[in-house]
Amino acid sequence: MVKILDLKKSSTILDARGPRFGAGITTAVLSIALATNNLWVITIQAIVFAIGAFKGPQFTPYAFVYKKFVKPYLKGETPAEDIRPPQFAQSVGLLFAITAIVGLLSGVEIVFTLAVAFALGAAFLNAAFNFCLGCEIYLLLLRARSK
Amino acid sequence: MNSLLPIVIVLVLASVYGIWYVRSRGKVVIKAGKGLITAQMIDADLGSRATLVQFSSAFCTPCHTTRLLLEDVTAEMSDVAHVEIDVESNLELVRKLDIRSTPTTLYLDARGHEVGRAIGAPKRTQVLSVIAAIAN
Structure with missing residues (x-):
């Protein structure tokens, strides 16, 4: 029998432009990380991902920049978004950032490069094309896990 | 400073994918003669003319947009049903x-045959044209 969860029961609602702006900054930071192989740059991004994943995307420093310096200048209707999709994306970003850090610390540079490249690709897609990571990979993960 | 080549490769590949991604969202792929879906399978009555079966998940912003659109479209049509299914608790059916x-929307005819499906949030005109095609 089919059971339908209450999908309409939403959690916190955000300004959808906030996470997308954050993805723009993330794109820049991950580009710097990829170009420099710098441990501190990827660590800072990992901390930002961790705040977004565990506390919520509205609490990251990038969200603070958005609220303080960008939002006041935006006009028009505020597009609303459930907190869960961007929070999921931040969790995936955190996993890739941790993988990159482990790769760098253990001297396996290719692991660092690939992990940062995937995270950069996803962040750029989110910022430029409003790509929804959870839409594309969450179901695949569910299907793979319960096979 | 390393080479900037990895950044260029990532941004080019992501841009190609992104353009395809944006263009293909909501587009109905016709699947003639494939699959029969019964009321029992989706635990809801089929519409007497057509049924729109939307598969959603919690980590999906366009699922919300799709729900609002399909609810709005079907509200004016008593013979077209909109059914939303959570993928997480219906993996067997998925x-x-x-x-x-997600979102994936299946368009069913009166008997429950899948006539087409669309991935991503559709536009109103796309939904209306499929419903019109089913009626004929």
Whole structure:
């Protein structure tokens, strides 16, 4: 029998432009990380991902920049978004950032490069094309896990 | 400072994918003669003319947009039903129908035959044209 969860029961609602702006900054930071192989740059991004994943995307420093310096200048209707999709994306970003850090610390540079490249690709897609990571990979993960 | 080549490769590949991604969202892929979906399978009555079966998940912003649109479209049509199914608690059905991402909307005719499906939030005109095609 089919059971339908209450999908309409939403959690916190955000300004959808906030996470997308954050993805723009993330794109820049991950580009710097990829170009420099710098441990501190990827660590800072990992901390930002961790705040977004565990506390919520509205609490990251990038969200603070958005609220303080960008939002006041935006006009028009505020597009609303459930907190869960961007929070999921931040969790995936955190996993890739941790993988990159482990790769760098253990001297396996290719692991660092690939992990940062995937995270950069996803962040750029989110910022430029409003790509929804959870839409594309969450179901695949569910299907793979319960096979 | 390393080479900037990895950044360029990532941004080019992501841009190609992104353009395809934006263009293909909501586009109805016709699947003539494939699959029969019964009221029992989706635990809801089929519409007497057509049924729109939307598969959603919690980590999916366009699922919300799709729900609002399909609810709005079907509200004016008593013979077209909109059914939303959570993928997480219906994995067996998801596998059977080969649903791979959310939102995926299946368009069913009066007997429950799948005539087409669309991945991503559709536009109103896309939904209306499929419903019109089913009626004929």
